[in-house]
Amino acid sequence: MYERSVTAGEILIKEGDTGLGASELYVVKSGEFEVLERRQGINMRVNRKARGDCFGEVSLMYSCPRSATVAALQDSVVWVLERQVFRQYMQEVKETEASQVELFLNSVPLLASLSREEKLMLVDALEEQVFPAGTCIVRQGDPGDQFYIIKEGEAVVYQQTPQGMRTVNRLFKADFFGERALLTEEPRAASVEATTKLKVFVLARNRFVEILGPLYSLMAREKSPAVVTQRLMKLQTKGTPTHLPAEVLVKRKKRLRGGGETWEVVRARGHLDEVQELRASVPPGEKQPAQVVLTEGAILGGGAFSRVSIVTEETSGRQYAMKRMRKSAVVQCPEHVFCEQAITRNTAHPFCLRQYASFQDKLHLYFLFDLMPGGDLMDVLVAEARVIKRRIAQGAWKRACLAPKVKMLKGMDEGLARFYIASIVLALEYLHDNSIVYRDLKPENVFIDSQGFVKLGDFGFAKVLESGKRTYTFCGTPGYVAPENVLAHGYNTSVDWWGLGVLLYVLLTGRQPFSSPKTDDPMVVMRRIVDDNWRVKYPPYLSGQAKDLISRLLERKPTRRLGMLNGRAADIKRHKWFEGLDWEALEARKVEPPRRPRDDSAKRLRELTDNERKQKREPKETPEELQECEMVFADF
Template identity: 60%
Template sequence: MGHEHSKYGERDHGHVPYIAQKTQVGRAKAITGNKAGATKLDIKLPPKATRTEASDYEFIKSSLINLLLFSRLDRVTAQRIVSEMYMLPVLAGEILIQQGDTGDAATKLFVVRSGKFEVLERRKDVMFKVNTKERGDVFGEISLMYDCPRSATVAATTDASVWVLERDVFRHFVQASVEDEKSQVQIFLNSVPLLASLRPEEKMKLVDAFQEEVYAAGARVICEGDLGDKFYLIKEGEARVLQGDKEVNRLFRSDFFGEQALLQDEPRRATVNALTSLTCLTLDRRTFVAVLGPLQDIMKKEKSAEVVNQRMAKLRPQGSAALRRPTAEVLIKNYGGHVAATAAAAAGPAGVAAAAGAASAGSGKSRQVMCDGHLDEVLELLKGGQKMQDEHRDHSRRLVLVEGELLGEGAFSRVCKVTEESTGRVFALKRMAKSAALQCPDHVFCEQHITRNIAHPFCLRQYASFQDRYSLYMLFDLMPGGDLMDVLVAEAKVIKYPVPDKNSLRKGCLAPKMKMWQGLEESMSRFYIASIVLALEYLHDNSIAFRDLKPENVLIDAQGYVKLGDFGFAKMVETGGRTYTFCGTPGYVAPENVMGRGYNHSVDWWTLGVLMYVLLTARQPFTSPKTQDPMEVMRRIVDERWPIKYPPYMSEEATDLISKLLERKPVKRIGMLQGKARDIKQHPWFAGFDWEGLAARRIDPPRKPKESDSAKRKSELAEAHRGEPKEPPPATAQEMAEWDRMFRDF
């Protein structure tokens, strides 16, 4: 298993103790009840805090309106969010934000109400003043999206006050607003007889396909006799219907017109004018066909009950099966390695007790601990080993793993090479500290469940999982070839390419050559991208969104084939469902992920477009002009006016496919249309590609892994951890009891 890199999302909660002396904000918890659709939250305010008054609303709104996350909120949602903000006084000299703060201290946005603040950054142990904040200024927007350490210190230079917005409050109301809006449109669609043959999940797709259009009072929406291909649902306002000069009907909220346009071009039978300001949700026939196919074909089909996908059945959790499985011994040996190699399997508190009471063997730098493991997993891994013979019956339930080199690390996990002693089989062992995993246990269990049940040649497989008193472990395929980032670093180069300018065109001269980065050759990239398409197609067919596709998470085996690895952000998303968590890596996240308005596996096709761009150009599409500000990158991602620049050496077919993957409206994105992944496979960039041969691993990889690909990275990693303590940090009895309770089913 290749190395991991720090990512942002639910599971990246820091575990740094909160230092109350550093700030007056305190540890206010924003939400005590978080049910979608609720309109009021109970907030426990910190000392000296005051709730928002109605008179402050316009001031706060004017301060927030230009922020990325607030720019597209409707008026009601914005008002609900602002009403839950609270005022906090800050005395002169007090620190409001401390550079490096994580956890609860990094989950708030601030609007300056009064006074002045200075923004300080520590550079080489020296504090530099980089900015000032006064009334109406806002800071901390990125804290509403994901966990990352505060990038600067903010201190009051005068007596001051701020309005505070908690991340959970913001997310709660945005999600409630989106779900309410989507449910209303679904109700509207249920009233349209022409669409009665659509299944619920098909109607949900249409919900995302509608565009909002606003007409001023007196404006003409459609004209009698004109040809049209657009269907209208009235969201707000009133309209009247005319045939000739005679008014024949009035239309109000939830009424619809123009539905026959979804079938064919035919003259409009009436004129529709806006009587008041009119907001309509519109859907054109071309979009309808791209998303669902021709309506005529759908209407011909017999409406049948939805068939449950058999593959989904085996991927769904089956209760606490971990507690019912027989146990076996797991022994992990560590010979002077980088971590303490104790392991206990998922047998609940009994397994932890066994680990605690086990006697250490060996001497010197060698350590080993006997623990409990799952019998079925142990027996499966020992097939063909000498310990399965009758004369070694006593050892047939013991799995012995010997740790080797450190392969990689993530935000709170490490991966090392291990060898099963009796068979000689090698694996990758991922270790996660319970103290960090406790911040996001759902992600841990989801990764364990998904990787245990998936079976695809281009997806990483999990063979066993177990735990000791301090850590969780998962045993994976070993991917000795590193990852796609290693390949890109090895293959990328600076080239000189002719780029015509005005002078050369005017004079008829040869175009001057400019230096530019080039990534992998397109033929090599095509092999890797095609493999990922097959993996994503499999995951999506099983209702799994991967959610963190990037070069570091595409691992390479000994032959040169790739597998999707690190399923820490993967999530089951049922047909027609959506999830709201911001997660992924800035620069790769999809627009619908950034805005927090709900998404599904659409984000994977977006990140495939980013990955393809990165492989071909050796740079990211949204970081040029160069910026280190993640909020600026995400503004570019959601801004439809911000153009993506393609290098001149990239083929037209590659440019076209990337542009279709980086479609900002998910419902129009290739991979999300009626043909799903088939549309990508049939794109001209893949013309003549042997998809069946790739799926059967009959195609020779274009590049064989080299020892030098990841040697430097591994060496730096080993050096960084040389001499660190082998024993885990001490934990209180209360902390360990909480770990036992949370991970007893692991």
């Protein structure tokens, strides 16, 4: 952190700011500040900040407009912490800690058969304990079920023999004891006593088995034919799919100033994937780029930087969804665009959105995706949710049958939610098997096709993880992010299973689990997410199986979370809430969807079109900005 002086009357934070100042946390060293919020056109004082107080902490998580104005009431001094510095140091601290513990694990001969990725999973599972000097940690003859690694301090090992008690060893930092407990339940062969204050990492056998399975199976695995074959496969060169260069003409209607419409043709360049109908115009053996003509139709939706519309391919008549992004709007975070391009180009799963082409013109980037005319899961939730009345035993009413009825919001039926959640489990299992973490699971990113099946879409935050590696970038929506994401501890596919738990809760209740009691403050939500003592409340109409599944997915410790145990996604599939579901038939799309898309698409499309017309026109870029965009997206 560094100091910054603020003169009396100076505005340190301005409500609505999104620039550099929106990525800083402030701690008051001296002086005083007032916090102002604009209400009905007037700045109202809502708080004061004095020595020791902090403000702007949400900026350490992610970029969002400032929610209030902060001005100095007198000459003051603040300490400043920037988001990039904060997350860089958090990453360094966690990586150093993990490397140190991994080094300890590497010294244990019994764990030599584990891969690096498996050892890193154990790093997360280890729990720290502290023992005062003189404490007997392990007693000779007692059954053993825990393994210890010394983090700090010293201990002595002694044995009871016919000749009496004798010291057999002394243990220091990085030494370990009790490792046989991971393999068998045999009695302890010696006692271990702390000679100083002792800090140790502890791993119980049942936790080891939950995460990786029995140790004897892992030791035998190393010599199995399956492992040998897998190693040989990794040595083979993997080919990448070929993509055909293409010239794309996009025809769209343009409104004239004097009224009426005309057709505008935009010429773009890009690549097509292995789709025969899009290659129909290419003569066999010819080297010139394929030419594809797309006619743009109704709008399907849009986000902060993009809009999605229906397009029709002229040769085949097939319809697609075309996502268009303004280059200048995404030039500051091109890695998300290129990740989405690479991942959606190579995914091939019935419940993941597929990309058929990517191309660009002077101002825009384009993706061609599966057409999903049924909207998204949020549309389904809005249509299915309803207010119900339920008797609840509370206060003076000891019996629910005598209590007055209470109104409460109910989401979709569990049978419908089961169909959607099971499909997403299969999609996430496929992505994780291919080392892809999705990172932005929410109803708005799950789309419905014309038959009623779902596809996971919007892969802007998805990322390919190297084996055993973690990522530290804060990604996602505040109400859906996992604790390890909020705390910048580094994470892997664990965040997707947490997101699945939040999504299931939202679909069944119509509200987010960490927003009740109701709050619009993202920092309050994220504090609840990381607080072990804050408990999610379940409405009385949820089944016991649904509550159990949600609670096991919303486990704050990643190594205890369902989906991250030894069985991975199979553990979720075996949960009682999914009992009777034919997973193979579902993945083959042989199951009849329980809900067909409603015929309200015309109304929704009209609303989207009207909203776009009311929006401000896209800004004009300077020549310098256009040149920067051209350089950044030259390989798109």
